[in-house]
Amino acid sequence: MQKIFLYSSNYSPALQRMHRYLSGLSLKLQIILLPPGSPFSSPASLELRSNDLLILVAENDQEVEVLLRNRIDYEEFRIILILAQQAAVTSNRYMLLSPRLVAYLDHDLPRVAEYLSNICRIQTVTRQVPHLLRTSFNSKGNLTKRPH
Amino acid sequence: MAHILIVDDNTMLCELLSSQLRSADHTVLSALTLQEALQLAQQESFDLILLDVQLPDGNGLDAFQQFAQTSSRPEIIIMTGSGDAEGAKKAIQSGAWSYLEKPNILQNLVSPLTRALEYREEKKRIEQAPVALKREGIIGSSPVINSSLDQVACAAAGGANVLITGETGTGKEVFARAIHENSHRGTKAFVVVDCASLPENLIESTLFGHVKGAFTGADRSATGLIKLADGGTLFLDEVGELPERIQKTFLRVLQERSFRPLGSTREEQSNFRLLAATNRDLSQKVKDGSFRPDLLYRLRSLSLHLPPLRERKEDIRPLCRHFLVRLCERTQVSSKEISDEFFETLMDYEWPGNVRELQQTLEQVFANAIHHPTLFAYHLPAHIRVCTAMQGLTHEEPPPPATAPVSSLHQGRPTDWKSFKAEQERQYLQQVFTYTRGNIKESCRISGLSRARIYQLINLHNLSTQQKVAF
Ligand SMILES: Nc1ncnc2c1ncn2[C@@H]1O[C@H](COP(=O)(O)OP(=O)(O)OP(=O)(O)O)[C@@H](O)[C@H]1O
Numbered sequence: 001m002q003k004i005f006l007y008s009s010n011y012s013p014a015l016q017r018m019h020r021y022l023s024g025l026s027l028k029l030q031i032i033l034l035p036p037g038s039p040f041s042s043p044a045s046l047e048l049r050s051n052d053l054l055i056l057v058a059e060n061d062q063e064v065e066v067l068l069r070n071r072i073d074y075e076e077f078r079i080i081l082i083l084a085q086q087a088a089v090t091s092n093r094y095m096l097l098s099p100r101l102v103a104y105l106d107h108d109l110p111r112v113a114e115y116l117s118n119i120c121r122i123q124t125v126t127r128q129v130p131h132l133l134r135t136s137f138n139s140k141g142n143l144t145k146r147p148h
Numbered sequence: 149m150a151h152i153l154i155v156d157d158n159t160m161l162c163e164l165l166s167s168q169l170r171s172a173d174h175t176v177l178s179a180l181t182l183q184e185a186l187q188l189a190q191q192e193s194f195d196l197i198l199l200d201v202q203l204p205d206g207n208g209l210d211a212f213q214q215f216a217q218t219s220s221r222p223e224i225i226i227m228t229g230s231g232d233a234e235g236a237k238k239a240i241q242s243g244a245w246s247y248l249e250k251p252n253i254l255q256n257l258v259s260p261l262t263r264a265l266e267y268r269e270e271k272k273r274i275e276q277a278p279v280a281l282k283r284e285g286i287i288g289s290s291p292v293i294n295s296s297l298d299q300v301a302c303a304a305a306g307g308a309n310v311l312i313t314g315e316t317g318t319g320k321e322v323f324a325r326a327i328h329e330n331s332h333r334g335t336k337a338f339v340v341v342d343c344a345s346l347p348e349n350l351i352e353s354t355l356f357g358h359v360k361g362a363f364t365g366a367d368r369s370a371t372g373l374i375k376l377a378d379g380g381t382l383f384l385d386e387v388g389e390l391p392e393r394i395q396k397t398f399l400r401v402l403q404e405r406s407f408r409p410l411g412s413t414r415e416e417q418s419n420f421r422l423l424a425a426t427n428r429d430l431s432q433k434v435k436d437g438s439f440r441p442d443l444l445y446r447l448r449s450l451s452l453h454l455p456p457l458r459e460r461k462e463d464i465r466p467l468c469r470h471f472l473v474r475l476c477e478r479t480q481v482s483s484k485e486i487s488d489e490f491f492e493t494l495m496d497y498e499w500p501g502n503v504r505e506l507q508q509t510l511e512q513v514f515a516n517a518i519h520h521p522t523l524f525a526y527h528l529p530a531h532i533r534v535c536t537a538m539q540g541l542t543h544e545e546p547p548p549p550a551t552a553p554v555s556s557l558h559q560g561r562p563t564d565w566k567s568f569k570a571e572q573e574r575q576y577l578q579q580v581f582t583y584t585r586g587n588i589k590e591s592c593r594i595s596g597l598s599r600a601r602i603y604q605l606i607n608l609h610n611l612s613t614q615q616k617v618a619f
């Protein structure tokens with residue numbers, strides 16, 4: 001099960017919507033919601049490991065700035081940044097968070113699903129190794145049948 | 149002003165080119181044969197060589213590497229009499245700046261010449277750069293890390309592309325950030341392109357952006373990462389995984405410094421600095437035909453190789469303290485003591501997953517020992533403690549045969565050597581799979597074992613899915 005962590009500086013409608021969206025995906029994900037406003041204050045944060053996937057949600061420029069203030073705390077994680085809507089975020093400063101994927105909540109979520117399902121696929125495939133000894137993997141870890 | 153060598157058997161062309169280049173303040177020598185040219189290249193320090201292909205005593209392309217490797221490492225532009233696609237490809241793949249046809253050489257030379265010389269100037273500046281570095285977040289003072297930091301300082305002072313290599317978890321991204329932060333682009337974005345995790349169909353639109361209607365589902369336009377990196381740094385993480393089709397498009401971006409969003413007819417500009425990282429052997433991938441040699445050549449203007457943690461074990465102690473302090477601060481837990489035997493145990497282990505594995509181990513230890521004021525070796529995972537136990541064994545007589553389970557090393561009678569070894573192998577594999585979360589590709593990379601061998605061992609030790617992905 002792939003763990004992903006979800007965080008925003010506020011318990012905003014955007015965060016709630018993202019949480020619902022992730023929970024609705026038919027992927028093998030364990031979604032861990034970190035307490036809005038203080039990500040490291042709950043026992044859930046003890047499950048965070050360097051290189052884990054961390055989804056940050058920001059409703060607007062102000063929330064981006066709040067995230068930026070603590071960006072050093074997020075550096076060791078792989079960040080996916082979800083912005084509420086294109087209109088609410090006017091500057092590109094969110095790129096200072098060095099996200100691996102940026103998506104807009106109002107129209108872009110299928111890309112997030114694709115990204116996550118790719119990550120899960122890489123993992124799921126390799127997890128089932130014993131059944132797949134007659135198959136091989138391409139360079140991205142995807143399963144390909146060997147020609148007979 | 150550059151020092152230039154023209155290699156061509158056509159005396160008239162040599163004179164024409166020489167006079168044009170001299171009028172642009174360059175110093176110029178010419179040679180009519182390969183032999184003469186090679187001799188000159190060895191005696192003088194050329195910045196640039198204009199090299200003909202068909203020469204009386206051989207083919208210029210065949211001698212390319214000999215010129216490229218002379219002590220001044222000149223930039224090389226190939227000239228030829230007739231269009232020859234194969235020759236052009238070969239020239240560019242060998243690292244030539246450009247491939248020009250002679251009939252139009254006087255007009256077409258200016259742009260590649262200027263770019264090649266600018267690039268060379270940049271390289272020189274880097275080599276002379278003073279070494280003073282912001283290194284927050286980079287811990288360690290082993291000689292190898294200090295020398296890597298010197299290279300970071302040099303790279304940060306210039307603008308050349310840098311390829312960072314090293315095993316998984318050695319800090320490639322951390323060093324890439326340090327180059328960015330110490331460069332004049334440091335306040336701008338450090339844009340990461342995750343070549344390994346982005347699905348192939350997303351990479352293109354993510355990199356280049358797209359216009360509305362460019363493909364099904366593109367109901368608005370979107371800015372790509374290349375544009376978002378304008379003024380800053382573009383970091384191609386795991387560049388070895390970049391699909392071949394995109395390698396080609398990206399090479400063009402590097403050459404032209406412009407790109408076209410999907411579905412757009414307009415070229416756009418972006419002024420970014422390129423850094424790339426990989427834990428793959430890209431030269432091998434070039435040999436296999438899965439990575440473009442010309443792209444590798446462009447990426448590797450400078451290269452930085454990060455040593456594995458086992459070759460700088462003196463860094464373990466400060467790294468460990470650093471991670472622990474961060475964890476305590478982050479979770480607002482009072483600081484913890486670390487016992488000497490804890491460190492000693494860390495030192496006995498080989499850290500196949502390098503700094504990341506050390507960090508994740510501490511995160512795990514911290515979570516388990518959150519209420520303990522001091523960390524002891526027994527807080528560490530068994531596979532790490534076992535190494536210390538094994539070190540003790542190596543100086544002793546071979547153990548007598550026994551049948552007791554090997555995991556009870558501290559509990560009485562040891563087992564026979566063969567079962568002991570088998571158990572170690574099983575534990576090691578479990579540890580690798582836990583670390584990579586069952587990812588075979590990663591496991592091969594970390595362990596250095598082939599895929600076939602890993603499968604063999606999985607069968608041999610009857611490892612179940614559960615065991616492999618146990619978190
Ligand atoms: N010298 C260092 N000082 C402090 N932290 C470090 C150092 N080197 C690595 N780290 C930490 O170790 C972790 C792994 O580093 P990084 O992500 O840069 O490695 P990598 O070489 O890119 O790994 P991979 O090949 O798996 O992507 C990061 O969380 C980073 O903060």
Ligand SMILES: [Mg+2]
Pocket residue numbers: 320321385425
């Ligand atoms: Mg990395």
